[in-house]
Amino acid sequence: METLDEEAFGAATPVQPKFTSHSDPASQWTAAHKGPAYFAYSANYMIDTDNAVILDVEASRSVRQAEVGAAGTMIDRITNSFNLHPERLIADTVYGSALMLDWLVEQRGIAPHIPVIDNSGRKDGTFERSDFTYDPADDAYTCLGCKKLRQFRCRYKVPRSGANKDGTMRYRARKTDCDTCGLKTVCTPKEPQRKILRSIYEPSRDVARNITQTIDYAISCKLRKKVEMLFAHLKRILKLDRLRLRGPCGAKDEFHLAATAQNLRKLAKLIPTNKPISKNA
Ligand code: SF4
Structure with missing residues (x-):
């Protein structure tokens, strides 16, 4: 039950889920993919965009607040574990909340290559x-x-x-x-x-808005496809479209094993082999 009080698995948002699984209460009832709803966990990856190597994995509930929290956890962990200090974070709109952008800009000095969540638009034609x-x-x-x-x-x-x-x-x-x-x-x-x-x-949001006008941001948008490709590979090739283990620990274990397999596959491609590969092999 203590797990449910963790930010990644229940405390991230005060909103009560519509349904709670009796056998796996930390999972999230979601219809995010526009199809029939189901209970799910989210796999969050932090990758090095140069080589598409997965640096860290975090399992979380499938809600925006928990996924944003997972990104912060991973940034701190790769800094402490690998002494890596990212210059920029490339992510989609889910991570463009004011709080997240401010945390990146003011507290971590990381350039947010992230679209800003902005609800100030008006539909009635009046000045925005x-x-x-x-x-x-x-x-x-x-x-x-x-x-x-x-x-x-x-x-x-x-x-x-x-x-x-x-x-x-x-x-x-x-x-x-x-x-x-x-x-x-x-x-x-x-x-x-x-x-x-x-x-x-707003100053941190302005930093993110200004970045979206640069050529670097356009490049970042292309680089972001690398993490999407890893997720696609996770589902289509590794067939991780359904978890076999139950609970947050099960989700963590499966996501880590899958990321390890993906990294090993990537490293096998990156490390040059001395043996010439036969055409008939
Ligand atoms: S805010 Fe400025 S533009 Fe809008 S109604 Fe008032 S004076 Fe006119």
């Missing part, structure tokens, strides 16, 4: 947050009407840092500015004044 320009020196946004949106601090509800409990800061325009603005109908038609939320991790 990206239409406003942030000035760090002034700590204010400037709207398309050239007016300033400054941080809103409620004396009773907001702690001194200016951030809400969810880690966001609120910026708002002056009501008098919006009242007389000709752009109000496409900016904030239903509210008396425009408000914008800014994450306290």
